[in-house]
Amino acid sequence: METLIYGGPVFTAEIDNLQLGWAVLIADKRITAVGPLDELTARAPQATRLDVGQRTILPGLIDAHRHLIGPSAAEITPELIASGAILGVRVAQDTLTAGITTVRDPGCKHDAIFELRRAIHAGLVPGPAIYAAGRNPTGQAAPRRWRNHYVRGPWEMRQAVRELARDGADWIKLVASHTTPASGWKFCQRYLTDEEIQAAVDETHALGMRISAHTEGLEAARSLVNAGADAIEHGTVLDDDLVRRMADLGTFLVPTLWLYTHDYDPATTTLDQLQAYRAFEAEHSRGFQRALQAGVPIAVGTDAITDLPPADCLVIELELMHALGMNTSAALRATTVGGAGVLGLADRLGRLAPGYQADVIAVKGDPLKDLRALTQVDLVIQRGRVCVSKLASTHTTGS
Ligand SMILES: [Zn+2]
Incomplete structure (x- = not known):
């Protein structure tokens, strides 16, 4: 028909x-x-x-960084899985209603995201097509409540990637580094070594999949790009040399600008810390502008987690990109062509x-x-x- x-x-x-x-x-x-x-x-x-x-x-719009099952905790309990799955069904429906027909889901603490993907694909519940990373391989220093799969060394990293591929991950997302609130957003901790990152990239590519990482700070971003990763998430610090190389290699950036407008706890943040946070946010914006000027391929991700108005945060993300110099046509292409590209589906989506x-x-x-x-x-x-x-x-x- x-x-x-x-x-x-x-x-x-x-x-x-x-x-x-x-x-x-x-x-x-x-x-x-x-x-x-x-x-x-x-x-x-x-x-x-x-x-x-x-x-x-x-x-149809593509959100290249959206957690459909938001809740996470240090321990995986039956309640966490059940409540997450129920919430995920509702969020998936809201997301589709907002015109987002595809979601690249960068992390879930447990396997319910794969079940949600299956249920949507089978037509049991409405929702966007999901490309899920599942748990995120990282090192022991990463916070326990995150959606982590802890590894020690390159061999355990290879094993983690193999297990994720076997268990249904569509792509691999590492957690490479994080700028800690405790340091007043002045220090970026690296959770993975160059060797671990290289092992993850090699193993992922050997399995025919794509790989990215939660990446903050310049060193971790360099390590990912050097290792041949397909994308970096967040990318809070990017210099001219690195964005040139990303453009040459076709390494995607999913900047999640909107996340960093509010990723602090107003109740516990002092005025000094808030100033430091704003400086960190401004550096992130400059990195995005460098990437834009260098021609780095960009996909649009909100890092929306559950209880948020799905349409609004994707549109806010696009408006932030626009305010930093991306024209509206390029912004629309980033959330369509770019989203497909970072998934490796640019020839069909x-x-x-x-x-x-x-x-x-x-x-x-x-x-x-x-x-x-x-x-x-x-x-x-x-x-x-x-x-x-x-x-x-x-x-x-x-x-
Ligand atoms: Zn995220």
Whole structure:
């Protein structure tokens, strides 16, 4: 069965501008054609017609760093798993409703994230397609409440990667380093050695998977890039030399700027500490700008954890990128093409183009003029199926 989506401007993520008078033709789970409405109508006269009524048509959004199952703790208990899974079902639904059709999930303390992924894929519950990392290999100094899998040395690292691959991880996320609040955000602890990182990258690539890491501070970022990692998460300090190399190598940056606008506890933070935190945040912004200027591939991740309005934080992240110099078209490409790229799926996901997965949304307004248009998602089509529609029913006509 074919469906013709038309009635508003189209942002393909391949061309900077909106295409007026265009339409998108989908059949089953794929896009079969994108182009002028009259051409597509002639090509598929029997297609079901879906009129979006002036809304902007664009690819489904991709959050490249979102924890669908947020709760974590030092110990894995039955309660942690059960409550996390229940919450995850609700968060997944909210996320899809916000137009986010794909999530790269960077960490969960337990295996419920794999079950959630399976349930969504099987159509049991609504939600975005999930690409999950599962537990995050790291060293013993990393906080116990995080989603860690502790390793000692390169051989245990290789073993951890093999086990994660066996147990269902789609990609590997390490925790390489962390700037500690206790040091007033002045000291970055490294949890993994160069040897451990290299072992993880080699083992992951040998298994045909992609690898990234929670990376703060310049040294850890260098170590990841030197080892051949596919991406770095956060990247709070990046210098000119490193961003040049990332651009050359095609190493993705998932900056999660929004996270660092509020990642401190106001109740326990003194004024001095807050100033230090703001300096740390400013350095992060400068690193992002360096990466942007150097042409580092960028994907958009919110680091949203559970109880947050999903649409808003992705849009806030895009607005922060825009405020730091990324134009709106590039921001939209980062959360579509970029998200697909960091997953290694750039040839089939994140664009409105023939052969690509039929993930299509429609929003009120023009997101190229104002990114906040993305908060008004009225249509979500995932793998060719209408999941959310606030269009008037008269707009859909079969033939
Ligand atoms: Zn995270």
